[in-house]
Each structure stands twice: as structure tokens, then as C-alpha cells.
Amino acid sequence: MSSLTELTAHELKGLLDKGEISSKDLVKEHLERIEKVDKKVNAFMTVTKEEALKQAEVVDEKRKRSEQLSPLAGIPMALKDNMCTKGIRTTCSSKILHNFIPPYNATVVEKLMKADSIVMGKCNMDEFAMGSSTENSGYFPTKNPYDLNVVPGGSSGGSAASVAAEEVVFSLGSDTGGSIRQPAAFCGVIGLKPTYGYVSRYGLVAFASSLDQIGPFTRDMTDCALVMNEIFGHDHKDSTSAPVEVPDFTKALNNDVKGLKIGLPKEYMNEGINPDIIECYKQAVAKLEELGAVCEEVSLPHTEYALPIYYIIAPAEASSNLARYDGVRYGLRVEGEDIVSMFKKTRSQGFGEEVKRRIMLGTYALSSGYYDAYYLKALKVRTLIKQDFDQVFEKFDCLLTPTTPTTAFNFGEKVDDPLSMYMNDICTVPANLAGVPALSMPFGLSKGRPVGLQLIGKAFGEGTLLRVGYTLEQNTTLTRPRPELKGVM
Amino acid sequence: MSVEFEVVIGLEVHAELKTKTKIFCSCPTEFGGEENTHVCPVCLGLPGTLPVLNERVLEFAVRAGVAVDCEIANFSKFDRKNYFYPDLPKAYQISQYDLPICKEGKLEIAVDGEKKIIGITRIHMEEDAGKLLHSGNTITSSHYSLADYNRTGVPLIEIVSEPDMRSPEEARAYMEKLKTILEYIDVSDVKMEQGSLRCDANISLRPVGTSKLGTKAEIKNMNSFKALQKALEYEIERQQEVLEEGGTIVQETRTWDEEKGITVSMRSKEEANDYRYFPDPDLVPIIIEPDWVEEIKNSLPELPDAKRKRLVEKLGLSEYDAGIITESRALAEFFDKTVTLFNEPKTVANWIMGDFMRLLNVESIEVKDSKVTPEKMAALLENQADGKISGKMAKTVFEEMFVTGKTADEIIKEKGLVQISDEGSLGEIVDNIIEANPKSIADYQDGKKKAIGFLVGQIMKETKGQANPGVVNKLLQEKLSQL
Structure with a gap:
């Protein structure tokens, strides 16, 4: 029998149901795994060992009483450290929240707890989700399980690495401009950014409210559908949450793409894309065509403006969202001679470089005299980008692109060059601006590093993404890479 | 030769809405209460929390809008007003910037019998901030400050007038009229002393006959009608002096010092905040159906102007008496009810404006808390009209009624107060x-x-x-x- 930590949730469910293993065994095994690998990988900010073991016992009791259980009951998982957990420190990997213990759970946390999933801990991230490498964590960088010398991507680097390193079965991340999909691509796992409004943002510490969405990291499409079934749905605590019914996403797992129309946006295939990635991409297109899908080049003419306007809209919202960290009520307080100096010292010492950079960018973009030229204009372009998607989705069921222009890069390679770091989001940002769902899935390796394929769907069209992903999963061997964890084990 | 100046005043009035719960969470809005007990993660702005609009707030704002003849926007939105201050836990106030819920209304005032229409530019919804208590005089000179967030998130409407007022008396009349209307439509407690009704004034002078507005000062911290009038009177004198000496008015915010009876500079335009307004991405736009506005319009009670007109034209009261009785909705309703039971409007008006109002004032009791009900008052007047008791006896009986809440018949019987007419x-x-x-x-x-x-x-x-x-x-x- 292979090690339990290798298995997916739906595989483990079989064992749990048959009584071959208990949730407690499962949790213990994962805790051991965390103990073994996380010293090197550093995916976790906080490991909630005691709570996890206690929770596992509760689930085992329920199972003994033959209670109706969710498919995710007893399954170990992890949360990005920007999702509020009642009684458990929630830092956003920022010094300014080093001691913040929320008195409430995020809605997704409530939902997963109701499903009896087991929170193993909170994952490291780029501070306040700003970054693409997890190097911007206020505490320590997370390493890529495929190669400890390269970054896991970001900002949900810890969540992606924890699933890739088999420390947990699945995890949740948040995606504002690619923060789920890019680390998923770098770490060789599946990452989904849902349609804006499909998953409640209540309890997700805001970075850019009009772009942020929570989504899962899993190792296969079935697990992805199972997590979606639990965390999706309307929430009266979030005004931007869509009042729509949630289908059973496992029903979308069809090994069949015949007649499906898949658009290949030409604007995403620019010269900046690594040739190995283009090779994998072409292979995926060929496979899908072989399986009966119709793949055609399409154009989304405003794509080139996506990144620049993202770097106006996201920092603008962030500058307002992050203003509350002033040392008055919670989190870090650095005393000063008066209130103004307390504000200044607290924020100077509490925030890292990238966060400060974006607060300044955003403050500038919203300032009187600049608002029309930057923020307002960006909103108008955002509408054009949305219209691009609306138009192609009149004819196509989904779009296929690379997730990132490169595979995982080395530590320090881009951290001092913000613009080149920002370029890493070039393929992922448009879906956030348009509010449409997008999924990254592994598809082969380049020089030992995973390559990610991105599927972009219509609003609330997640089912199509699962269907295409599942079909590729069933018909190739390229979608389930495993890291060797060299230098870890 | 001295120039004659014309005074130009516009008012920004904040009224706390008397909804049961706050604007974006379900905490109670109740005034008072132990510090920081009417709070939750949402109104404390804790990380990750989100606002959800209380629909009653929208309804109250629309009520206020239609009561002052505003146009109700069918598309409106919330914006963030960003500034750092410890009484503002999110470091932004959720307010409305360029698309307020109501615009272009008006209000009629009367000063010395002279009627005048004052334009209302807009009414918008926003959340109130918390309260700070400083150990020193100001926040920057204090060793510590205490923050109470009970008031944070209490719904407010801000009613902005056109610069249509030409004297402190007009400003006061406008404020009083607005208070009366808000009380009538039952959307606010309108208590200036408790801060549920607050007012800032923009005031400037210009040479008579010119149309260009002079440089204005914004006056804050006027906590009563009297303070409003006095502060404006002071400010006119101050600005006039500056102008007559050839100086220029500085655009600035000034605060009214009640004790000294003067206005003091708080900050100049240069020091003013750039609030960096932008649409709040946590809230969705507000779409209002015209049918709903109609429904609200139809549900409004008779407003003070209409009521006064009816009292004069239909019931034969004098303008003055009708004005006093309709100043408060509670009093006007007391009057109406009593008249339906005892159909001599003038007698009823005299009793209400005489003994009833005097005793309410002396005892500091509100009409709604009075032990004398319209039924009891009508029964008393009935006794007097029948000649069963004299006018003098009626006064004695009324005083007793006011204190004990007994009926006139009970008191007459107890005291053997039957009039001998035989x-x-x-x-x-x-x-x-x-x-x-x-x-x-x-x-x-x-x-x-x-x-x-x-x-x-x-x-x-x-x-x-x-x-x-x-x-x-x-x-x-x-x-x-x-x-």
C-alpha cells in the first residue's frame, strides 16, 4: 500500500468508509509528514496539532455512530493565513498582525468545519497576498517541493506547497491576480479561482475586494469538485456573493470533450513565454483535439492593458483596505510621542516593502487630481476587458492558455525587480478583472519544474473547466506529477 | 464709504436614523449603553469582515427624501471616504459621493411671517463614527484617549442645503423646520443635545448686488438652535470686520466655542484631507424601483405644512396657534385626536398651548409620556362645557390629571367638585x-x-x-x- 499522504480525498474516503483507517490515523500520519518535510518546505505559519487530533476523534465518533458524513469528513487540509479562524492566529504573514486572533471564522472555514474537514494549520503567503513568490512573507519564504532553491509561487505559496509536499490532502488559497493559479502551476497541483461572487469572501482578510476570491488546491479534479461542493454558495454576510444555486460539481467530471469549443487566445502567446511551456501547451491542444474538442485561435484585444490596470485597481483598493492597521485596536502597536507618530511607527515597522509600495501606488492613483486619469480610466478599461470575454464566450465554451510565462524561478531572482515579478501574473490577471473562473492544472515538466495550463470559463461555468481538466487527467500521464522532495526526506 | 454685505449660508445637517440596528451589521443603535457593548466584528472593522446594508436605512433615507420633495435616484452607490482617525475603525467611512440617494429637494421656512423656499442639494446615507475621550485637550496633546465604538455604524443621513439662507434667523428656521419634518416622518430622534441631529454651516459674505460667492468658512460644533444662530451672528461680525479692514477671508474650518461665544480656526483648506473617495467594492449598487418610492410617498403622514394649512383653513385656528401646535408631530396628533372627541378646535388649542404645554415644560415630560391622553382631555372639556365644573375648577382638575393620570370624573367625584347651578x-x-x-x-x-x-x-x-x-x-x- 502506498503511503496515506499520497492519496486524494476521494481515495481516502473509501478507506475511511471501510474502516481500514481512522481519521485520527490520517491526521497523525499527516502531522508526521509535516514534522518531517516542513522544516525545509516552510509551508506553514501555524500548525494546529492539538485541535486537529481532537477534531479527528470527533469525526471518528461520528463515523462510528454511522452519521451521514461529507466526502471531506476527516480529511486533513490547510488554510492560507489570510482566512480568519476563530481562536487561531491569523497573520496574513504580516508583522502587523503578528498577534491577531480573530473572534470569528471565515464563511469558508465554517463550511469546511461543518463538513468535518480537519484544519491542520495556516499557510505562509506573501504578506497580505501581495507577491508571486512567497518571498514577501513577513516571516520566512516557503520553498518549492520540487526544488528547494526555487520559489513555490505566490501569494498562496504555502497552500500550494503544502498540497504538493503531501502535508495535507487539499488546501485553500486566495486569488486576486493569480495567487492561486500561479503557485499551483509552480508546485504541480490544481488550483481554481472561482467566478467572483461564487465563494463568500466573509472572513478573508481583504487585499483588493473587487478581485479577491477563495479557491482550492487539490491533486486531482475529483478532489477539486468535492471541495467546491463544500465551499461554494451564497452567503448573506457578503453583499457581493452571488445568489445562485450550487450544482453538484462531481457531475461535471465527464471524460468527454467531444464537440467542446475551446478558444486559444493569441494575445497570451507572446514572445515572453518560455518555449518549454509553449511545447506543453501545444501538446495539450493536440490531445484535446484528438479527443474531439474543437480548438481555435481567438482574440481578446484588450489583454495587453490587463496588467497595467490591475496594478492601479488592486493597489487602490488595497491602500484603503490596509488603512485600518494603525495599532489602535489589534495587531502590532509601536508607541510614539503622539497618535500620529504611533500610526507612522506602527505602519513603518509592521508592513514590508511590497505592501508599502502598493499602498503608495494605490494612494496616488486615488488622489484628487489623479483619480480620473488612473482609477476611473482603469475601471473603464476593465469593462472593455470584460466585454472581450463576453464576446469570445458567445462562441466558445472555455479558453486554454499557459498559466505563467515561466516555470518556478530562483529565490532572489525577481524580488528586487517588482516589474519583472508583476509580469508573472500576465496570463492570470485578466480572469480576475473580468470576474470569470479560471483553473490551473499541471501538464508536464520543464527541467524538472512543473508546467501549468490555464482553463478560463464563463461566469459560473466552472463545470466546463472541471470537465476539460478531468478529460485531460484521464487521458494523459502528465497531470499528476510528484515531487521527489530532494534534500527534504 | 462702507460696503454693505449680504450674508450667504448653507447648512449640512446630519441626522441619526432611528433604525433598530446599525447600517451594516445587526448591532443595536440604542443611545448610551456601557462603552463598547453595542459592537461586533463588522462595525469594529476587524480584518475580513464585510458590510451588508440594512434595508431599513434605505427606506428611511427615501422617506426623508420624499418628505422634502427630493428626486430619488434609481441608481445609487456607496463610496469610501478615506482618512485616519482612531474613532474610525476601518480608516474609511462608508458614505455616498457622486451618486447620492436623493437630490434636488426643497423646504419652506418662515421668518417673521415672511415665507421663503430653501433648496436642498442632496441627501446621502453614511455611517457614524465612534466617540473618543481624551486625557488632555486634544488627541495630540493627550497621554491617552479612550475609544467607544457603540456609535460606530449608526446610520446617518446628511442633508445638504443650497446656499440659500441670508441670515442666522433663516438658518435657524431651516434647521427647526427640518427637525420638525424628520420628527413627523419618524426617521430620527432629532435630539441636538444627544447628537442625533447635528449641523455644520458654510457662511460667507459678498457685497450686496454681486452674485459671485465670497470665500466661506465652515463652522462646526453648534449643539443647539441657539448655538447655531449665535455662531453665525458672531461669524458675520468677524468676517465683516476682516473685509472692512481690507483683509481677505481664509477658507477654513472653524469651531464654535460655546463658553467664549466665538468661533476658532481648526484647519485651513491647505490642511484639508484628500479623502480619496472611490466606490466601495464590498457593496453592490442600489437599484430603486419607482413603485417602491410611490409606496413610501403614500405611507407618509400629513406633513407639518399641510397640517398647519388644514388647522387654519378647516378648523379656524390662527396661523400662530397652528404653527405652534404643528411644530411637533406628537402635539399635533394630540390636538387632532382631542378635536375628534371634543369638537371645539379653538378651546382645545387654548388648552394645549396653555396648561398642557406649560406643565410639559415644567415637568420636562414629552407628549408621548404624558398621563393626560386626548380622551381624558376631551372628557374634562366636556365637563366644563356642560357647566358641571367651572373653568377655574377645570384648571385644578387638569393639574391633578397631569400628575396622577386620573380621569376628570374621578377627580371631580373625589373632591366633590360639582358646580352648583341650581x-x-x-x-x-x-x-x-x-x-x-x-x-x-x-x-x-x-x-x-x-x-x-x-x-x-x-x-x-x-x-x-x-x-x-x-x-x-x-x-x-x-x-x-x-x-
Whole structure:
């Protein structure tokens, strides 16, 4: 029998149901795994060992009483450290929240707890989700399980690495401009950014409210559908949450793409894309065509403006969202001679470089005299980008692109060059601006590093993404890479 | 030669809405309460929390809008007003910037009988901030400050007027009228002293005959109608002095110092905040159906102007009396109800404006808390009209009613206050008094008509005040003329 930590949730469910293993065994095994690998990988900010073991016992009791259980009951998982957990420190990997213990759970946390999933801990991230490498964590960088010398991507680097390193079965991340999909691509796992409004943002510490969405990291499409079934749905605590019914996403797992129309946006295939990635991409297109899908080049003419306007809209919202960290009520307080100096010292010492950079960018973009030229204009372009998607989705069921222009890069390679770091989001940002769902899935390796394929769907069209992903999963061997964890084990 | 100046005033009025819960969470809005007990993660702005609009706030704002003839926007949105201050836990206030819920309304005021229309630019919704208590005089000179967030997130409407007022009296009349309307439509407690009604004034001067607005000062911290009027009077004098000496007015915010009776500079335009307004991405746009606005319009009670008009034209009250009675909705409703039970509007008005209002004032009681109800007042007036008790007795009975809440009948019975109007029994008493007071009779016959007053007094004394004065007078006249 292979090690339990290798298995997916739906595989483990079989064992749990048959009584071959208990949730407690499962949790213990994962805790051991965390103990073994996380010293090197550093995916976790906080490991909630005691709570996890206690929770596992509760689930085992329920199972003994033959209670109706969710498919995710007893399954170990992890949360990005920007999702509020009642009684458990929630830092956003920022010094300014080093001691913040929320008195409430995020809605997704409530939902997963109701499903009896087991929170193993909170994952490291780029501070306040700003970054693409997890190097911007206020505490320590997370390493890529495929190669400890390269970054896991970001900002949900810890969540992606924890699933890739088999420390947990699945995890949740948040995606504002690619923060789920890019680390998923770098770490060789599946990452989904849902349609804006499909998953409640209540309890997700805001970075850019009009772009942020929570989504899962899993190792296969079935697990992805199972997590979606639990965390999706309307929430009266979030005004931007869509009042729509949630289908059973496992029903979308069809090994069949015949007649499906898949658009290949030409604007995403620019010269900046690594040739190995283009090779994998072409292979995926060929496979899908072989399986009966119709793949055609399409154009989304405003794509080139996506990144620049993202770097106006996201920092603008962030500058307002992050203003509350002033040392008055919670989190870090650095005393000063008066209130103004307390504000200044607290924020100077509490925030890292990238966060400060974006607060300044955003403050500038919203300032009187600049608002029309930057923020307002960006909103108008955002509408054009949305219209691009609306138009192609009149004819196509989904779009296929690379997730990132490169595979995982080395530590320090881009951290001092913000613009080149920002370029890493070039393929992922448009879906956030348009509010449409997008999924990254592994598809082969380049020089030992995973390559990610991105599927972009219509609003609330997640089912199509699962269907295409599942079909590729069933018909190739390229979608389930495993890291060797060299230098870890 | 001195230039004559014209005063230009516009008011920004904040009214706390009396919804049960706060604007974006379900905490109670109740005034008072132990510090930081009416709070939750949402109104404390804890990380990750999100606002959800209380629909009653929208309804109240629309009520206010239609009551002052505003146009109700069918598309409106919330914006963030960003600034750092410890009473503002999110470091932004959720407010409305360029697309307020109501715009272009108006209000009629009267100063010394002169009527005037004041334009209302807009009404928008926003959340209130918390309260700070400093150990020193100001936040920057304090060792510590205490923050109470009970008020944070209490819904407000801000009503912005056009710069249509030309004197402190007009400003005061506008403010009083607005207060009355908000009370009538039952959307706010409108208590200036508790801060549920607050007012900032923009004031400038310009040479008479010119149309360009002068540089304005914004005056804050006026906590009563009187303070508003006094602060504006002071400010006119100050600005006039500056201008007459050839100086220029600095655009600035000034605060009214009630004790010293002066306005003091707080900050100039240069120091003003750039609020970096932008649409709040946590809230969705507000779409309003015209049918709903109609529904609200139809549900409004009779407003003060209409009520006053009816009292004058239909019930024959004077403008002055109608004005006083309609100043408060509670009083006006008390009047209306009483009149339906005792259909002599003038008598009812006199009682309400006389003894009733006097006692309410003396005892600091609000109409709604009064033990005298319209039913009880009508019953009292009924007794008086029937001649069962005299006017003087009625006053005594009313005072007792006001204190104990008993009915007029109960008090009349307890005190044996029945008026004697029977000519037979009174006649006997009158005869006895005439017989016992020959000197007064002689005086009367000598032309000292005042003597009759003494005789009446004696008769009232004899009857313990129960004699019907009308009947006593009549009998006395008759009997004296027969002597």
C-alpha cells in the first residue's frame, strides 16, 4: 500500500468508509509528514496539532455512530493565513498582525468545519497576498517541493506547497491576480479561482475586494469538485456573493470533450513565454483535439492593458483596505510621542516593502487630481476587458492558455525587480478583472519544474473547466506529477 | 464709504436614523449603553469582515427624501471616504459621493411671517463614527484617549442645503423646520443635545448686488438652535470686520466655542484631507424601483405644512396657534385626536398651548409620556362645557390629571367638585349673603360697582367654590336691582 499522504480525498474516503483507517490515523500520519518535510518546505505559519487530533476523534465518533458524513469528513487540509479562524492566529504573514486572533471564522472555514474537514494549520503567503513568490512573507519564504532553491509561487505559496509536499490532502488559497493559479502551476497541483461572487469572501482578510476570491488546491479534479461542493454558495454576510444555486460539481467530471469549443487566445502567446511551456501547451491542444474538442485561435484585444490596470485597481483598493492597521485596536502597536507618530511607527515597522509600495501606488492613483486619469480610466478599461470575454464566450465554451510565462524561478531572482515579478501574473490577471473562473492544472515538466495550463470559463461555468481538466487527467500521464522532495526526506 | 454685505449660508445637517440596528451589521443603535457593548466584528472593522446594508436605512433615507420633495435616484452607490482617525475603525467611512440617494429637494421656512423656499442639494446615507475621550485637550496633546465604538455604524443621513439662507434667523428656521419634518416622518430622534441631529454651516459674505460667492468658512460644533444662530451672528461680525479692514477671508474650518461665544480656526483648506473617495467594492449598487418610492410617498403622514394649512383653513385656528401646535408631530396628533372627541378646535388649542404645554415644560415630560391622553382631555372639556365644573375648577382638575393620570370624573367625584347651578339653592345663599353684608349693599347702591365682586367672593367661599359664577352673577344682579 502506498503511503496515506499520497492519496486524494476521494481515495481516502473509501478507506475511511471501510474502516481500514481512522481519521485520527490520517491526521497523525499527516502531522508526521509535516514534522518531517516542513522544516525545509516552510509551508506553514501555524500548525494546529492539538485541535486537529481532537477534531479527528470527533469525526471518528461520528463515523462510528454511522452519521451521514461529507466526502471531506476527516480529511486533513490547510488554510492560507489570510482566512480568519476563530481562536487561531491569523497573520496574513504580516508583522502587523503578528498577534491577531480573530473572534470569528471565515464563511469558508465554517463550511469546511461543518463538513468535518480537519484544519491542520495556516499557510505562509506573501504578506497580505501581495507577491508571486512567497518571498514577501513577513516571516520566512516557503520553498518549492520540487526544488528547494526555487520559489513555490505566490501569494498562496504555502497552500500550494503544502498540497504538493503531501502535508495535507487539499488546501485553500486566495486569488486576486493569480495567487492561486500561479503557485499551483509552480508546485504541480490544481488550483481554481472561482467566478467572483461564487465563494463568500466573509472572513478573508481583504487585499483588493473587487478581485479577491477563495479557491482550492487539490491533486486531482475529483478532489477539486468535492471541495467546491463544500465551499461554494451564497452567503448573506457578503453583499457581493452571488445568489445562485450550487450544482453538484462531481457531475461535471465527464471524460468527454467531444464537440467542446475551446478558444486559444493569441494575445497570451507572446514572445515572453518560455518555449518549454509553449511545447506543453501545444501538446495539450493536440490531445484535446484528438479527443474531439474543437480548438481555435481567438482574440481578446484588450489583454495587453490587463496588467497595467490591475496594478492601479488592486493597489487602490488595497491602500484603503490596509488603512485600518494603525495599532489602535489589534495587531502590532509601536508607541510614539503622539497618535500620529504611533500610526507612522506602527505602519513603518509592521508592513514590508511590497505592501508599502502598493499602498503608495494605490494612494496616488486615488488622489484628487489623479483619480480620473488612473482609477476611473482603469475601471473603464476593465469593462472593455470584460466585454472581450463576453464576446469570445458567445462562441466558445472555455479558453486554454499557459498559466505563467515561466516555470518556478530562483529565490532572489525577481524580488528586487517588482516589474519583472508583476509580469508573472500576465496570463492570470485578466480572469480576475473580468470576474470569470479560471483553473490551473499541471501538464508536464520543464527541467524538472512543473508546467501549468490555464482553463478560463464563463461566469459560473466552472463545470466546463472541471470537465476539460478531468478529460485531460484521464487521458494523459502528465497531470499528476510528484515531487521527489530532494534534500527534504 | 462702507460696503454693505449680504450674508450667504448653507447648512449640512446630519441626522441619526432611528433604525433598530446599525447600517451594516445587526448591532443595536440604542443611545448610551456601557462603552463598547453595542459592537461586533463588522462595525469594529476587524480584518475580513464585510458590510451588508440594512434595508431599513434605505427606506428611511427615501422617506426623508420624499418628505422634502427630493428626486430619488434609481441608481445609487456607496463610496469610501478615506482618512485616519482612531474613532474610525476601518480608516474609511462608508458614505455616498457622486451618486447620492436623493437630490434636488426643497423646504419652506418662515421668518417673521415672511415665507421663503430653501433648496436642498442632496441627501446621502453614511455611517457614524465612534466617540473618543481624551486625557488632555486634544488627541495630540493627550497621554491617552479612550475609544467607544457603540456609535460606530449608526446610520446617518446628511442633508445638504443650497446656499440659500441670508441670515442666522433663516438658518435657524431651516434647521427647526427640518427637525420638525424628520420628527413627523419618524426617521430620527432629532435630539441636538444627544447628537442625533447635528449641523455644520458654510457662511460667507459678498457685497450686496454681486452674485459671485465670497470665500466661506465652515463652522462646526453648534449643539443647539441657539448655538447655531449665535455662531453665525458672531461669524458675520468677524468676517465683516476682516473685509472692512481690507483683509481677505481664509477658507477654513472653524469651531464654535460655546463658553467664549466665538468661533476658532481648526484647519485651513491647505490642511484639508484628500479623502480619496472611490466606490466601495464590498457593496453592490442600489437599484430603486419607482413603485417602491410611490409606496413610501403614500405611507407618509400629513406633513407639518399641510397640517398647519388644514388647522387654519378647516378648523379656524390662527396661523400662530397652528404653527405652534404643528411644530411637533406628537402635539399635533394630540390636538387632532382631542378635536375628534371634543369638537371645539379653538378651546382645545387654548388648552394645549396653555396648561398642557406649560406643565410639559415644567415637568420636562414629552407628549408621548404624558398621563393626560386626548380622551381624558376631551372628557374634562366636556365637563366644563356642560357647566358641571367651572373653568377655574377645570384648571385644578387638569393639574391633578397631569400628575396622577386620573380621569376628570374621578377627580371631580373625589373632591366633590360639582358646580352648583341650581337657582333655587343658590338663591337662598345669595339672600343670606345680602342680608349679612349691609355695608357692601350700601356701597353698591352708592355706585361702587366693585362691591359686587366682594359679594361674589363671599358666595364662592360659602359654597367652597362650587357655585356656578355665571348663575351667581345673574342672581346677584337681579336681587340687587330689586332692593
